Amino acid sequence: MGILTSSKRNRRPSRNSYTVSSRPSSPSGAANGKSFFAHVKTALSWxxxxxxxxxxxxxxALGGLHLHRLATTSDFFAIRRIEIRGTTHFNREEVLKAANLQVGVNSLTVNIxxxxxxxxxxxxxxAVxxxxxxxxxxEIRIRERIPAFWMLKDGVLHYADNRGRTIAPVSVGNFLSLP
Known part of the structure; x- marks a missing residue:
C-alpha cells in the first residue's frame, strides 16, 4: 500500500457508536457529566x-377583554349620524326600523x-x-325596486317591477298612480 504521512499517523482514532468511551463515568451517575444541581437549575429556568x-x-387576554368592554360601552362610539341614500319610496323611519338602528347605540355593538x-x-x-x-x-345605501305597474295576485292588488316581480301590496299609505 502506500506510505502514511505523519499527519495521518498522529491522528486520534475516530469514535463511532461501537467504540467505548475511555472517559470514566461520573460518580453521581449524571448523564453527560452534569451534576444533579445543574439539571435542577435547567429545569427551574425552563x-x-x-x-x-x-x-x-x-x-x-385580560387586558384585551378590558379594552373591548371599555370600547363597547364608551359614549365616544355612540351613533350620532345615520346617512340614508338612494330611497324614494321609503321614509327614514321605515329604513331605521328595518335596519334596527338607533341613535345613541354604541356603533361597535352593531352587526352590519x-x-x-x-x-x-x-x-x-x-340591493343594500x-x-x-x-x-x-x-352610511346606508339602498337601491330600490321601482314599481312599474299594478298586478293582481290572489285577489290583492300589488306593485310589480318591470320584470313582473311583486314588490308590495297597494295601500292608502303607499299609493302610486301606475298603468
Whole structure:
C-alpha cells in the first residue's frame, strides 16, 4: 500500500457508536457529566420561563377583554349620524326600523350583516350596502325596486317591477298612480 504521512499517523482514532468511551463515568451517575444541581437549575429556568410566558399571555387576554368592554360601552362610539341614500319610496323611519338602528347605540355593538339582512327582507329593496364610519356614523345605501305597474295576485292588488316581480301590496299609505 502506500506510505502514511505523519499527519495521518498522529491522528486520534475516530469514535463511532461501537467504540467505548475511555472517559470514566461520573460518580453521581449524571448523564453527560452534569451534576444533579445543574439539571435542577435547567429545569427551574425552563419552568420559570414557561410560567412567565403563560402569565404574559393571561395578562394580554385580560387586558384585551378590558379594552373591548371599555370600547363597547364608551359614549365616544355612540351613533350620532345615520346617512340614508338612494330611497324614494321609503321614509327614514321605515329604513331605521328595518335596519334596527338607533341613535345613541354604541356603533361597535352593531352587526352590519344583521342590518343588511333586515333591509334586504323588505321586498322593495333590490340591493343594500351598509358602512360603519367610526367613531359615530353609519352610511346606508339602498337601491330600490321601482314599481312599474299594478298586478293582481290572489285577489290583492300589488306593485310589480318591470320584470313582473311583486314588490308590495297597494295601500292608502303607499299609493302610486301606475298603468
Amino acid at each position: 419552568t420559570l420561563g414557561l410560567g412567565l410566558g403563560a402569565l404574559l399571555l393571561v395578562g394580554l 350583516a344583521d342590518v343588511e339582512r333586515g333591509l334586504r327582507d323588505n321586498p322593495g329593496v333590490a 350596502a351598509v358602512k360603519r364610519r367610526l367613531p359615530d356614523a353609519f
